[in-house]
Amino acid sequence: MDYVIILYHKILNEELTLSKITTPTVILNFKTYLESSGENALKLAKALENVANESGITMVAAPQTADIFRINDETNIPILAQHIDPISPGGHTGSNLLECLMESGINGTLLNHSEIRMKLADIGYIVKKIRDNDLFSVVCTNNIETSVAAATLNPNFVAVEPPELIGSGIPVSQAEPEIVEGTVAKVKKINKNVEILCGAGISTGEDMKAAMDLGASGVLLASGIILAKDPQSALLDLVSKI
Amino acid sequence: MDYVIILYHKILNEELTLSKITTPTVILNFKTYLESSGENALKLAKALENVANESGITMVAAPQTADIFRINDETNIPILAQHIDPISPGGHTGSNLLECLMESGINGTLLNHSEIRMKLADIGYIVKKIRDNDLFSVVCTNNIETSVAAATLNPNFVAVEPPELIGSGIPVSQAEPEIVEGTVAKVKKINKNVEILCGAGISTGEDMKAAMDLGASGVLLASGIILAKDPQSALLDLVSKI
Amino acid sequence: MDYVIILYHKILNEELTLSKITTPTVILNFKTYLESSGENALKLAKALENVANESGITMVAAPQTADIFRINDETNIPILAQHIDPISPGGHTGSNLLECLMESGINGTLLNHSEIRMKLADIGYIVKKIRDNDLFSVVCTNNIETSVAAATLNPNFVAVEPPELIGSGIPVSQAEPEIVEGTVAKVKKINKNVEILCGAGISTGEDMKAAMDLGASGVLLASGIILAKDPQSALLDLVSKI
Amino acid sequence: MDYVIILYHKILNEELTLSKITTPTVILNFKTYLESSGENALKLAKALENVANESGITMVAAPQTADIFRINDETNIPILAQHIDPISPGGHTGSNLLECLMESGINGTLLNHSEIRMKLADIGYIVKKIRDNDLFSVVCTNNIETSVAAATLNPNFVAVEPPELIGSGIPVSQAEPEIVEGTVAKVKKINKNVEILCGAGISTGEDMKAAMDLGASGVLLASGIILAKDPQSALLDLVSKI
Numbered sequence: 001m002d003y004v005i006i007l008y009h010k011i012l013n014e015e016l017t018l019s020k021i022t023t024p025t026v027i028l029n030f031k032t033y034l035e036s037s038g039e040n041a042l043k044l045a046k047a048l049e050n051v052a053n054e055s056g057i058t059m060v061a062a063p064q065t066a067d068i069f070r071i072n073d074e075t076n077i078p079i080l081a082q083h084i085d086p087i088s089p090g091g092h093t094g095s096n097l098l099e100c101l102m103e104s105g106i107n108g109t110l111l112n113h114s115e116i117r118m119k120l121a122d123i124g125y126i127v128k129k130i131r132d133n134d135l136f137s138v139v140c141t142n143n144i145e146t147s148v149a150a151a152t153l154n155p156n157f158v159a160v161e162p163p164e165l166i167g168s169g170i171p172v173s174q175a176e177p178e179i180v181e182g183t184v185a186k187v188k189k190i191n192k193n194v195e196i197l198c199g200a201g202i203s204t205g206e207d208m209k210a211a212m213d214l215g216a217s218g219v220l221l222a223s224g225i226i227l228a229k230d231p232q233s234a235l236l237d238l239v240s241k242i
Numbered sequence: 243m244d245y246v247i248i249l250y251h252k253i254l255n256e257e258l259t260l261s262k263i264t265t266p267t268v269i270l271n272f273k274t275y276l277e278s279s280g281e282n283a284l285k286l287a288k289a290l291e292n293v294a295n296e297s298g299i300t301m302v303a304a305p306q307t308a309d310i311f312r313i314n315d316e317t318n319i320p321i322l323a324q325h326i327d328p329i330s331p332g333g334h335t336g337s338n339l340l341e342c343l344m345e346s347g348i349n350g351t352l353l354n355h356s357e358i359r360m361k362l363a364d365i366g367y368i369v370k371k372i373r374d375n376d377l378f379s380v381v382c383t384n385n386i387e388t389s390v391a392a393a394t395l396n397p398n399f400v401a402v403e404p405p406e407l408i409g410s411g412i413p414v415s416q417a418e419p420e421i422v423e424g425t426v427a428k429v430k431k432i433n434k435n436v437e438i439l440c441g442a443g444i445s446t447g448e449d450m451k452a453a454m455d456l457g458a459s460g461v462l463l464a465s466g467i468i469l470a471k472d473p474q475s476a477l478l479d480l481v482s483k484i
Numbered sequence: 485m486d487y488v489i490i491l492y493h494k495i496l497n498e499e500l501t502l503s504k505i506t507t508p509t510v511i512l513n514f515k516t517y518l519e520s521s522g523e524n525a526l527k528l529a530k531a532l533e534n535v536a537n538e539s540g541i542t543m544v545a546a547p548q549t550a551d552i553f554r555i556n557d558e559t560n561i562p563i564l565a566q567h568i569d570p571i572s573p574g575g576h577t578g579s580n581l582l583e584c585l586m587e588s589g590i591n592g593t594l595l596n597h598s599e600i601r602m603k604l605a606d607i608g609y610i611v612k613k614i615r616d617n618d619l620f621s622v623v624c625t626n627n628i629e630t631s632v633a634a635a636t637l638n639p640n641f642v643a644v645e646p647p648e649l650i651g652s653g654i655p656v657s658q659a660e661p662e663i664v665e666g667t668v669a670k671v672k673k674i675n676k677n678v679e680i681l682c683g684a685g686i687s688t689g690e691d692m693k694a695a696m697d698l699g700a701s702g703v704l705l706a707s708g709i710i711l712a713k714d715p716q717s718a719l720l721d722l723v724s725k726i
Numbered sequence: 727m728d729y730v731i732i733l734y735h736k737i738l739n740e741e742l743t744l745s746k747i748t749t750p751t752v753i754l755n756f757k758t759y760l761e762s763s764g765e766n767a768l769k770l771a772k773a774l775e776n777v778a779n780e781s782g783i784t785m786v787a788a789p790q791t792a793d794i795f796r797i798n799d800e801t802n803i804p805i806l807a808q809h810i811d812p813i814s815p816g817g818h819t820g821s822n823l824l825e826c827l828m829e830s831g832i833n834g835t836l837l838n839h840s841e842i843r844m845k846l847a848d849i850g851y852i853v854k855k856i857r858d859n860d861l862f863s864v865v866c867t868n869n870i871e872t873s874v875a876a877a878t879l880n881p882n883f884v885a886v887e888p889p890e891l892i893g894s895g896i897p898v899s900q901a902e903p904e905i906v907e908g909t910v911a912k913v914k915k916i917n918k919n920v921e922i923l924c925g926a927g928i929s930t931g932e933d934m935k936a937a938m939d940l941g942a943s944g945v946l947l948a949s950g951i952i953l954a955k956d957p958q959s960a961l962l963d964l965v966s967k968i
Contacts, residue, residue, distance in 0.1 A: 032334040038345030065307040066346040083336030092274040094325030094358035103280030104308040116336035119843040124872045146850045149875040361601040366630045388608045391633040516818040522829030549791040550830040567820030576758040578809030578842035587764030588792040600820035
């Protein structure tokens with residue numbers, strides 16, 4: 001579990017900054033809640049930073065695109081985009097260009113979340129572009145089969161999340177532990193460089209411990225933390241059992 | 243031509259700032275060029291600001307989402323998003339929530355650009371949400387018929403752009419003047435509160451003058467300015483004939 | 485209510501056949517239920533034909549694409565596609581070309597159903613192509629505003645269906661009568677050639693009568709009939725009050 | 727090369743019919759050309775049948791959905807859909823349900839063609855559903871990496887087609903032979919049950935021979951045959967060198 005992924009993150013094309021994303025890893029997907037937008041996004045990012053400092057565990061923020069610049073400016077935690085459009089520079093009104101997001105401060109991106117599933121060819125394109133830029137990719141998947149398919153594309157992480165459990169409050173590690181175990185076993189067999197995250201329904205220390213015990217290298221969270229009365233306490237509880 | 247649109251722009255839900263977008267209006271769609279991303283986006287926004295100050299003509303920036311916060315922080319020009327997803331707050335990973343973009347500093351948005359066409363129901367939803375928030379909407383359209391349909395939804399502007407001329411360097415005001423004239427005539431008949439912008443192939447002072455002579459209230463620009471050797475000079479030329 | 489729409493339907497580009505679609509009109513959207521696929525689709529089309537013959541009311545089938553040829557071959561009722569892709573002949577693997585569907589026997593098409601919403605530009609393109617081929621278009625919409633926008637494109641019918649009532653069993657004519665009345669009033673004001681259909685939750689004779697009383701020229705049905713124990717009886721009941 | 731795939735094809739859920747798709751295999755994607763729609767689709771299917779009978783080589787038709795029933799009725803060749811929507815029975819207006827296409831006579835389907843790319847999760851869903859129904863799946867891909875990812879999902883065939891060569895008339899077997907060879911090598915390493923087809927720019931006997939020499943089990947064709955002056959002669963030439 002002490003596997004270390006080293007990220008070189010080019011800021012403004014001028015200098016290289018070294019970020020370490022160590023496992024266990026906690027990634028918080030901010031989605032598009034009011035509780036995680038604008039000023040609230042900044043507060044949430046600072047809660048992640050506080051808990052990372054206190055616990056020594058890597059806490060990663062995945063905020064909305066409009067909030068990336070400011071969070072990068074005011075905190076010191078790794079940042080992922082929630083999605084990157086499979087485009088090269090040019091005429092793509094309304095899309096998010098990787099190069100632009102890099103200047104804003106991302107260290108990588110989520111891809112293929114169940115709320116914005118991507119075409120196979122586009123996942124292949126962006127995972128490669130992310131790797132070529134020494135950034136960090138987390139491909140979300142819905143079952144063991146698609147986890148294995150995604151793993152052949154060589155992302156850093158696969159985050160397996162049965163869609164019916166997302167936002168349910170029922171942790172996948174309890175409801176369908178065989179999916180997490182099966183994903184770990186089959187993904188590692190095909191590509192041992194890929195780490196597995198456990199998503200969907202995770203919010204407590206028990207959930208996270210169960211996920212790690214099943215072989216996951218970390219967790220992907222969202223509403224369970226964002227909508228908690230006190231997100232920072234919820235994050236502290238999350239990492240309390242490992 | 244001295245029609246004035248007054249915008250109330252809520253910053254951080256705390257105070258109201260008054261922006262005036264007067265016609266003639268120049269809107270620069272930054273798209274996703276490297277020349278209009280990150281640091282370059284900021285330079286381009288400052289060029290717009292300089293030309294606005296010099297000419298007294300409203301110059302509006304429509305940058306990528308990741309650059310909005312910074313441009314709002316460092317310049318004083320109106321900012322449009324290039325697109326807004328038709329969502330309400332909640333679980334919509336990878337989307338851009340209007341409320342989040344408002345906190346970043348937008349005064350409104352482009353909608354339905356030919357590079358990111360929208361469903362009719364979604365245009366209706368977002369145009370209404372934009373109006374309810376005292377922001378500013380520009381619906382792009384491809385011909386007279388869809389311009390009239392869009393105008394019934396009561397946006398502030400319709401920007402008519404025959405798709406085959408976008409990025410062509412051939413100005414619509416020259417190639418198909420009857421589309422601009424026809425759009426002005428038929429849109430004004432159905433909804434006199436909607437102003438018409440002329441897009442596609444516009445880059446010079448001649449083009450802009452021709453557009454205004456056909457009844458347009460302004461222009462929507464992109465690559466002709468973004469890729470110019472000296473964008474600020476190109477913008478000065480653009481407004482030199484009116 | 486005796487308004488008559490005359491359709492010329494070109495079969496195999498060889499001869500013209502005259503179909504009359506008179507109002508009141510009943511359109512049954514077969515969707516993709518097993519109860520309305522293949523052999524079952526044929527049975528359902530025959531039930532429509534029987535009720536049309538018995539009642540004198542126009543009954544229209546909108547089956548899945550794969551079932552159109554056979555239903556046209558074995559029944560004598562008007563047929564609509566459920567959707568037509570906005571393409572011209574060429575390389576569009578997996579799409580449905582209007583010209584191909586015409587050879588299979590369609591008299592027109594549904595467009596923009598809530599389960600397959602279309603882009604504004606695409607609705608404009610297909611409504612025009614349908615009219616140019618003397619076929620029949622029904623544009624589905626979600627509220628008064630988008631109904632008016634759709635009506636400016638000059639389809640034969642607008643079918644207004646509040647999405648939250650689709651498949652609910654709660655008839656729009658009862659739950660939100662003001663939407664039907666408002667759509668009739670505002671659409672007729674902007675384009676008196678467009679007839680209004682009432683969709684969402686309609687299944688009984690009471691529902692249909694209420695819809696007609698609100699100014700609709702007919703109804704758009706689906707699960708209420710398809711999943712009925714005896715669809716033919718359900719259809720007979722539907723038209724029993726007018 | 728004498729590898730045999732046996733297909734059980736359920737017709738009307740009543741009886742099982744045995745189809746043999748032997749390699750080498752020729753699949754003709756009819757796309758949406760007028761030359762391959764309606765009556766012309768039937769003629770093209772009969773040309774495929776004639777050449778299959780004459781050459782002993784399996785010739786498969788992939789017509790538009792509206793033409794499947796008739797081609798199945800009037801010819802004796804295997805039929806693939808061009809695409810199947812990732813849905814289960816229910817409310818999915820405008821989609822094509824697998825169960826409905828099976829009743830119309832398909833033996834399987836193309837999936838993820840470059841003109842209708844699919845999401846990874848949807849490819850996984852449909853490939854499994856196809857296999858569960860003893861049908862035949864051909865997943866199109868754009869390069870070696872996505873071919874390997876697709877192969878882990880266990881379809882019958884992967885058809886690799888560099889998008890820039892599709893419809894170009896330049897055969898992939900000549901322009902980028904390393905893509906075909908690399909796909910064969912890497913796919914067979916990960917899943918030896920998957921056969922590789924060579925697509926993009928193939929139209930002559932030379933092209934097909936080259937494809938087979940690179941390890942492909944057959945070819946996926948389209949405009950090179952459909953738009954030929956005499957498609958039947960073109961098909962005879964195609965299989966003349968093997």
